[in-house]
Amino acid sequence: MKPIGQRFLMIYAGVLTVVFSVTVLSGFAHTPRVMTLEQLDVQRINLREPDGTLRLVISNTDKAPGIIIKGKEYPHPDRKTAGMIFYNDEGTENGGLIFGGEKTTDGSKTSHGHLSFDAYEQDQTMALDSHQEGATRYTKLQFNDYPDYSILEELQLMASIKDLPQDQQKARIKAFFDQNGGPTTRMVLGRVADSSVLLALNDAQGHQRIVMKVAPDGTPSLQMLDSTGKVSGELVPKH
Numbered sequence: 001m002k003p004i005g006q007r008f009l010m011i012y013a014g015v016l017t018v019v020f021s022v023t024v025l026s027g028f029a030h031t032p033r034v035m036t037l038e039q040l041d042v043q044r045i046n047l048r049e050p051d052g053t054l055r056l057v058i059s060n061t062d063k064a065p066g067i068i069i070k071g072k073e074y075p076h077p078d079r080k081t082a083g084m085i086f087y088n089d090e091g092t093e094n095g096g097l098i099f100g101g102e103k104t105t106d107g108s109k110t111s112h113g114h115l116s117f118d119a120y121e122q123d124q125t126m127a128l129d130s131h132q133e134g135a136t137r138y139t140k141l142q143f144n145d146y147p148d149y150s151i152l153e154e155l156q157l158m159a160s161i162k163d164l165p166q167d168q169q170k171a172r173i174k175a176f177f178d179q180n181g182g183p184t185t186r187m188v189l190g191r192v193a194d195s196s197v198l199l200a201l202n203d204a205q206g207h208q209r210i211v212m213k214v215a216p217d218g219t220p221s222l223q224m225l226d227s228t229g230k231v232s233g234e235l236v237p238k239h
Helices: 004-029 151-161 166-180
Strands: 044-048 054-059 067-069 072-074 082-087 093-103 109-118 124-133 136-145 184-191 197-202 208-214 220-225 231-235
Touching (some): 067 093, 067 151, 151 166
Antiparallel strands (some): 067 072, 082 093, 124 136, 184 197, 208 220, 220 231
């Protein structure tokens, strides 16, 4: 027979365990559905629909997501930046906003910002970019066309050739685009690296056909080009 003191301690411990369990479970059952906070420090926030479908990720660089298609995540080749990634009703990436910048160890200044909107299961059809790397700067608004196949096919290709030599990788990628089609730039409006500003309109194959430009010295021009890039018409100021 156990001493009274020992039995008392066992009963006391049992009662405390029950009380603690009830308190914790009650807390979960009555978690407030609306909270008001003055400040919240986090590394990543996932916004989901009631059924769990992911609609938005806000994250720092370390917690940035890969490419998510219908709820399944795949490695991203170069996403190493903070920002916001948007997802469609099926939980597939649909665009995003990323940004960053720093002064490097050699004193060079870098800064970048990017806002884009994607086609269905494809890459960005419209993108707004600002980029600075040392003395080189550009800012542009770009429209793109994409084929109808899912970008998942591209990801699967990249995964299958990642261990091949670079020249073989490039050849396989070119063959894939030749057979299935690839991204095509249709319009660019921006300030380019040489300080020129331009509006370039391209045909369905991505060839520049109209280029309106103001050069760094202020000289304006308007060029019409054929599909080979040869100037077929031009307007320049008279001297």
